[in-house]
Amino acid sequence: MAFNPFEMAQKQFDRVADQLNLSSSIRALLREPMREYAFTLPIRMDDGSMRVFKGYRVQHNDGRGPCKGGIRFAPNETIDTVRALATWMTWKCAVVDIPLGGGKGGIDCDTHELSMTEQERLCRAWVRALSSEVGPVQDVPAPDMNTRGYHMIWMLDEYEAIHRGKFPGFITGKPVGSGGSLGRTEATGYGVICTLNEACKTLGIDITKTRASIQGFGNVAYYACERYLKLGGKLICVSCWDNADKKSYCFKRESGVDIVELKKITNEHGEIDKVAAKGLGYEILPGDAWLEQDVDILVPAALENQINAETVNKIGKNVKIIAEGANGPTTPEADEVIKARGIYVIPDFLCNAGGVTCSYFEQVQCNMNYFWEKDEVLSKLDQKMSAAYHAVHQMHVDKGVYMRDAAYMIAIDRVAKACVARGWAMN
Ligand code: NAD
Numbered sequence: 001m002a003f004n005p006f007e008m009a010q011k012q013f014d015r016v017a018d019q020l021n022l023s024s025s026i027r028a029l030l031r032e033p034m035r036e037y038a039f040t041l042p043i044r045m046d047d048g049s050m051r052v053f054k055g056y057r058v059q060h061n062d063g064r065g066p067c068k069g070g071i072r073f074a075p076n077e078t079i080d081t082v083r084a085l086a087t088w089m090t091w092k093c094a095v096v097d098i099p100l101g102g103g104k105g106g107i108d109c110d111t112h113e114l115s116m117t118e119q120e121r122l123c124r125a126w127v128r129a130l131s132s133e134v135g136p137v138q139d140v141p142a143p144d145m146n147t148r149g150y151h152m153i154w155m156l157d158e159y160e161a162i163h164r165g166k167f168p169g170f171i172t173g174k175p176v177g178s179g180g181s182l183g184r185t186e187a188t189g190y191g192v193i194c195t196l197n198e199a200c201k202t203l204g205i206d207i208t209k210t211r212a213s214i215q216g217f218g219n220v221a222y223y224a225c226e227r228y229l230k231l232g233g234k235l236i237c238v239s240c241w242d243n244a245d246k247k248s249y250c251f252k253r254e255s256g257v258d259i260v261e262l263k264k265i266t267n268e269h270g271e272i273d274k275v276a277a278k279g280l281g282y283e284i285l286p287g288d289a290w291l292e293q294d295v296d297i298l299v300p301a302a303l304e305n306q307i308n309a310e311t312v313n314k315i316g317k318n319v320k321i322i323a324e325g326a327n328g329p330t331t332p333e334a335d336e337v338i339k340a341r342g343i344y345v346i347p348d349f350l351c352n353a354g355g356v357t358c359s360y361f362e363q364v365q366c367n368m369n370y371f372w373e374k375d376e377v378l379s380k381l382d383q384k385m386s387a388a389y390h391a392v393h394q395m396h397v398d399k400g401v402y403m404r405d406a407a408y409m410i411a412i413d414r415v416a417k418a419c420v421a422r423g424w425a426m427n
Pocket of ligand 1: 143144145146147188215216217218219220239240241242248249269270271287301302303304325326327352353355356
């Protein structure tokens, strides 16, 4: 049966709803998105032909504030993937306690096949399709897989042209100098390692003596690697996609991965050149090999459904911590195996919440029209991320529940309270 991320998100919700003894009205409200939009985007291609793309936006819940969530450009993007991601955004904003709800958007497209001008037309068309459904006090988009600052600025420009004014709070992840926040590019990856570092301290693990393996070499993975290496950890293996071969590969070097060197041979899609990497002394291994390494830490930071019933048994015997940089990398079936093995999981919507936290800081700075220094942004980010991590760890200890369930308990409880207070559900 095909993997359905929204069913997975609902399964995770149902488990915790039982543990929290939620009323039927709260369950009915939070199991489903509040609003969803699916639409076609007819685009004139550079060669003069027309192509029709599918676009989506899902607003899962805005009880705690305007919806917030990225836009992905992903081949085979479906409404169910976007629903799941929007749901996880609600829990993510709640677990780090920022006054935002959950949303997500996407376009079913492959950026490998699109020129920059075609991507610009897609961005503008997506905004035109949703111009009255999104906005600074309704629903605020951001970058995600295959979308970058330049996509955000095209979207902002289209939104401002339609609404005739300056609305920098419409979208986050903008380039610095165009309303963006310093530190936003690094924020998700740095946040992943902030929670990992706190987890190491909590578990009595010396991070400088750890080895790690990571899946992905895009925005999240790169900055996670950078901060992990700065803290003294040793990175052994990186996995990424190879579009020419339509499969993924791992790049392993026992003496340690040099991310600056690898970055120079990585394209804008986060794909490393195999031949050049071989020349630099990297072993090229099959895509799943990142799981099997003799490491203490695994960081899935590419996409969903990577640690599943088939791959979970490949996890190396010395792995102690999984820090989930990606959204939904682990399926509920795999969770059972991980739990039984006693591996400590920093769940996705806590671990990768640095991006949305910094996006929130970007909105705050845009509203004040006053921008902070990078150190200020990053130290506020660390405060939020470590406070959220410790609250989840404490819940895990107090209630004796799996870390993912502990994070869900905190987040769902906050969202449920906000919805009840508004009269949207009964206790
Ligand atoms: P990205 O597009 O910058 O990079 C994705 C990376 O994954 C690339 O290196 C690509 O080669 C690799 N990849 C793709 N398919 C793969 C496969 N089958 N096997 C191995 N590697 C593969 O994306 P990103 O922004 O780094 O996002 C990565 C994950 O983190 C996604 O799940 C995203 O939803 C999540 N996330 C991103 C942010 C953010 O701020 N960018 C925030 C929170 C969560």
